[in-house]
Amino acid sequence: MGKVYVFDHPLIQHKLTYIRDKNTGTKEFRELVDEVASLMAFEITRDLPLQEVQIETPVCPATAKALAGKKLGIVPILRAGLGMVDGILKLIPAAKVGHVGLYRDPETLKPVEYYVKLPSDVEERDFIVVDPMLATGGSAVEAINSIKKRGAVSIKFMCLIAAPEGVEEIKTAHPDVDIYIAALDEKLNEKGYIIPGLGDAGDRMFGTK
Ligand SMILES: O=P(O)(O)OC[C@H]1O[C@H](OP(=O)(O)OP(=O)(O)O)[C@H](O)[C@@H]1O
Numbered sequence: 151m152g153k154v155y156v157f158d159h160p161l162i163q164h165k166l167t168y169i170r171d172k173n174t175g176t177k178e179f180r181e182l183v184d185e186v187a188s189l190m191a192f193e194i195t196r197d198l199p200l201q202e203v204q205i206e207t208p209v210c211p212a213t214a215k216a217l218a219g220k221k222l223g224i225v226p227i228l229r230a231g232l233g234m235v236d237g238i239l240k241l242i243p244a245a246k247v248g249h250v251g252l253y254r255d256p257e258t259l260k261p262v263e264y265y266v267k268l269p270s271d272v273e274e275r276d277f278i279v280v281d282p283m284l285a286t287g288g289s290a291v292e293a294i295n296s297i298k299k300r301g302a303v304s305i306k307f308m309c310l311i312a313a314p315e316g317v318e319e320i321k322t323a324h325p326d327v328d329i330y331i332a333a334l335d336e337k338l339n340e341k342g343y344i345i346p347g348l349g350d351a352g353d354r355m356f357g358t359k
C-alpha cells in the first residue's frame with residue numbers, strides 16, 4: 151500500500167497560510183507556491199541514492215558523496231501544476247519535465263484529458279506527478295493512469311492541499327504510489343472544493359477569475 155506523508159515543517163505551514171488567504175494576490179500566490187514546491191522537493195528527494203566520488207579539495211584528495219545519477223521526471227497536471235515545476239527544478243535541475251493536461255468538468259467533477267507529452271525514456275524514470283490540489287482525486291488518478299499507460303513504473307504524487315476523499319481515491323486506484331502532502335484538509339464541499347482549501351488553484355495562479 152502506498153504511504154502518505156504530510157509535511158509538518160513550520161516554513162511549509164507558514165507559507166501555506168498565506169497561499170490560502172483570499173487577500174493574497176496572483177504574484178505573491180505564484181511566488182509562495184514556487185517556494186513551497188522547493189521545500190517539498192527537498193523532503194521528497196531524501197531517498198535519492200548517493201555514490202562516492204574522488205575529488206581534491208584545496209587541501210588534500212578526498213572521497214565525497216554525489217547523487218548517483220537517478221533519472222527523474224516531473225509531471226505537472228495542467229494548468230495549476232505548472233506553478234510547482236520551477237521550484238522543484240531549482241533543486242533537481244537535471245530532471246526532465248512531462249505534461250498532462252486535464253481539467254475537471256464543473257458539472258460531473260470528472261477529469262477531461264486534453265494533452266499528454268512525456269520524456270521518451272519513460273520506463274527508466276522515477277516520476278513525481280505534481281498538482282497543488284487533490285480534491286475528489288479524479289484528476290490525479292487519471293494523470294497517473296495516463297503515464298502508466300505510456301510505460302511509467304515508478305511514480306510519486308505531490309500536492310499542496312489534499313482532501314481525505316482524494317487520498318483514498320489514489321490509494322485505491324494506485325496502491326503503488328506514495329503521496330506527499332503539505333496539508334491534509336477537512337473535507338470537500340458540495341461543489342467538490344476543498345474545505346478550507348485555497349479556492350481554485352489555477353484561477354488564483356493565473357489570474358483567470
Ligand atoms: O481532485 P479533483 O477533484 O480532480 O480536483 C483537482 C483538480 O482540479 C484543479 O484543476 P482544474 O480542473 O481547475 O484545472 P486548471 O488547473 O486548469 O484550473 C486542480 O488543479 C486539480 O487538477
Ligand SMILES: O=c1cc[nH]c(=O)[nH]1
Nearest residue numbers: 285343344349350351
Ligand atoms: O478546492 C479545489 C478543488 C479542486 N480544484 C481546485 O483548484 N480547488
Ligand SMILES: [Mg+2]
Nearest residue numbers: 350351352353
Ligand atoms: Mg482550476
